[in-house]
Amino acid sequence: MLNIPNFRKDGNPFNSTIAPLPPPTSPLSPTRAPPPSGTPPSGWVPPSGQAPGKRADGPSAAEGSGTEGKKKFLTTKRVVWISIAVVISFIVLVLVCLLLIPKCTRRREEADEIFKRHQVGAYRGNREHPGDEGSLPTNHMDKGTRRMGAIPKLWNEQEKNVQRMGTEPKLHEHEIEMMLTPPPPPPPPAPPADIPRAKPSARTPKLSSSARSFTIATLQQYTNSFSQESLIGGGMLGSVYRAELPDGKVLAVKKLDKRALSQQNDVDFIELVNNIDRIRHAHVVELVGYCAEHGQRLLIYEYCSNGSLQDALHSDDDFKKKLSWNTRIHMALGAARALEYLHEVCHPPVVHRNFKAANVLLDEELNVHVSDCGLAPLISSGSVSQLSGQILTAYGYGAPEFESGIYTSQSDVYSFGVVMLELLTGRKSHDKTRSRVEQFLVRWAIPQLHDIDALSRMVDPSLDGQYPAKSLSHFADIISRCVQSEPEFRPPMSEVVQDLLDMIRREGPSNESIGAKFMS
Numbered sequence: 472m473l474n475i476p477n478f479r480k481d482g483n484p485f486n487s488t489i490a491p492l493p494p495p496t497s498p499l500s501p502t503r504a505p506p507p508s509g510t511p512p513s514g515w516v517p518p519s520g521q522a523p524g525k526r527a528d529g530p531s532a533a534e535g536s537g538t539e540g541k542k543k544f545l546t547t548k549r550v551v552w553i554s555i556a557v558v559i560s561f562i563v564l565v566l567v568c569l570l571l572i573p574k575c576t577r578r579r580e581e582a583d584e585i586f587k588r589h590q591v592g593a594y595r596g597n598r599e600h601p602g603d604e605g606s607l608p609t610n611h612m613d614k615g616t617r618r619m620g621a622i623p624k625l626w627n628e629q630e631k632n633v634q635r636m637g638t639e640p641k642l643h644e645h646e647i648e649m650m651l652t653p654p655p656p657p658p659p660p661a662p663p664a665d666i667p668r669a670k671p672s673a674r675t676p677k678l679s680s681s682a683r684s685f686t687i688a689t690l691q692q693y694t695n696s697f698s699q700e701s702l703i704g705g706g707m708l709g710s711v712y713r714a715e716l717p718d719g720k721v722l723a724v725k726k727l728d729k730r731a732l733s734q735q736n737d738v739d740f741i742e743l744v745n746n747i748d749r750i751r752h753a754h755v756v757e758l759v760g761y762c763a764e765h766g767q768r769l770l771i772y773e774y775c776s777n778g779s780l781q782d783a784l785h786s787d788d789d790f791k792k793k794l795s796w797n798t799r800i801h802m803a804l805g806a807a808r809a810l811e812y813l814h815e816v817c818h819p820p821v822v823h824r825n826f827k828a829a830n831v832l833l834d835e836e837l838n839v840h841v842s843d844c845g846l847a848p849l850i851s852s853g854s855v856s857q858l859s860g861q862i863l864t865a866y867g868y869g870a871p872e873f874e875s876g877i878y879t880s881q882s883d884v885y886s887f888g889v890v891m892l893e894l895l896t897g898r899k900s901h902d903k904t905r906s907r908v909e910q911f912l913v914r915w916a917i918p919q920l921h922d923i924d925a926l927s928r929m930v931d932p933s934l935d936g937q938y939p940a941k942s943l944s945h946f947a948d949i950i951s952r953c954v955q956s957e958p959e960f961r962p963p964m965s966e967v968v969q970d971l972l973d974m975i976r977r978e979g980p981s982n983e984s985i986g987a988k989f990m991s
Contacts, residue, residue, distance in 0.1 A: 682748050683760035685771060690714060690724055690762055697726065708849055721774040722759055731849045732768050740768055747845035750821065754809035756832060756842040775832035775840055783833060785899055796938035798837060799894040804971045805839030806831055810887060811964040813844060814880045824850050824878055826886040827868045828893055867900030867911050871956050881958035888953025892916055895946060897931030913954055920947045945974040
């Protein structure tokens with residue numbers, strides 16, 4: 472049939488060109504169903520059981536014999552198509568292998584990394600203790616260790632296969648999944664059986680000081696139900712009562728006013744007690760205990776039998792005569808030591824904020840003990856702050872800056888200078904019974920402190936001239952520096968203490984007893 476000059480079938484030349492190949496994506500089928508027309512298409516193969524020379528409707532043998540050349544051609548074409556299909560299948564298979572091999576290799580490398588990480592570095596121990604790195608806790612090596620223990624065996628077997636067969640190890644899907652799956656997180660350690668678990672509780676005050684806790688019932692018993700006979704004083708923060716214990720010991724109970732406690736809860740009050748208890752000095756009144764029951768807040772202090780300096784100077788003339796010049800210097804130095812401790816030794820520094828003669832207490836030997844130390848948080852809260860400013864200003868102890876709401880340690884220095892003026896003159900800081908010019912002690916005394924004649928007339932008459940003139944001049948000089956109107960010009964309390972000590976040294980034998988007591 473190839474010798475026919477121009478053979479065409481259905482418009483396709485067979486002797487000059489080869490039929491175009493179908494696209495690679497077209498489905499390849501070795502047989503196709505015959506078309507409904509009488510002429511079979513090219514490449515059509517009769518179904519099994521049918522004579523090669525007949526159609527499905529039974530054509531004659533003559534027609535089949537006339538197409539023997541066509542069958543030979545069709546057989547050759549089918550071989551060509553099969554060859555092409557094999558080549559395409561081989562190419563597709565090669566491409567699939569090229570795509571899968573890198574993935575398997577990558578999975579194997581990832582499995583190696585995961586295995587090494589879990590086997591070697593999963594438990595590094597406590598980071599704060601580098602010496603414990605690499606150790607595995609025994610209570611975390613149950614399921615994870617058993618599960619990972621099969622991986623080394625699996626790889627050993629695969630390596631042996633590689634050595635025997637020279638092929639790459641093939642991992643099953645479930646084996647790869649087992650290697651890629653991280654071990655479960657270790658369970659938290661169980662608490663010891665003998666240690667009870669702490670239950671969350673509300674914020675409760677904790678007393679860190681040595682102060683003793685008293686009950687309202689016992690304090691009522693000790694103070695005769697806070698009777699008027701037991702009342703020994705009062706101020707802006709509350710009243711003070713004398714309490715006698717069954718063993719004969721006497722204490723001072725300060726019953727805080729509700730106005731001072733308007734912004735204080737139980738926790739704040741216990742914190743206040745802790746802060747007061749930390750203030751321990753020979754010239755500071757010692758806190759003995761406290762009471763916080765039924766909405767009441769009380770502070771229990773040591774008792775000073777000779778009352779306050781205010782009482783000693785302005786209430787009892789007979790007792791006032793006992794206050795010699797050396798004793799007054801002794802009192803000024805003790806009060807200065809107390810303020811020096813509050814301002815420069817305590818951390819954080821403590822501002823008294825209510826320093827006055829009524830808060831300078833005297834024991835049996837007339838030693839000074841400053842009270843109300845550490846109560847500034849109560850004074851600075853709410854209406855008490857305004858009241859304290861009014862009281863200190865009204866009674867002449869308030870520094871000029873206190874009227875604008877400013878109060879610092881230098882304000883305490885000013886109040887200390889006022890107390891020194893009281894020791895010098897024997898007058899009250901504010902006395903309405905005197906003339907208008909002499910009512911406020913500071914305003915009256917300041918212009919006269921540097922005039923020796925005027926200063927001599929200012930001295931307390933109860934001293935009866937029993938004082939050294941030079942000592943009086945030094946004493947007045949310290950006062951004038953403490954009551955300066957500008958806070959920055961007032962000296963710190965450590966400088967005041969040193970000035971008083973230097974004055975004692977310069978006075979010589981008359982003040983040896985005072986010097987020996989305070990030099991150490």
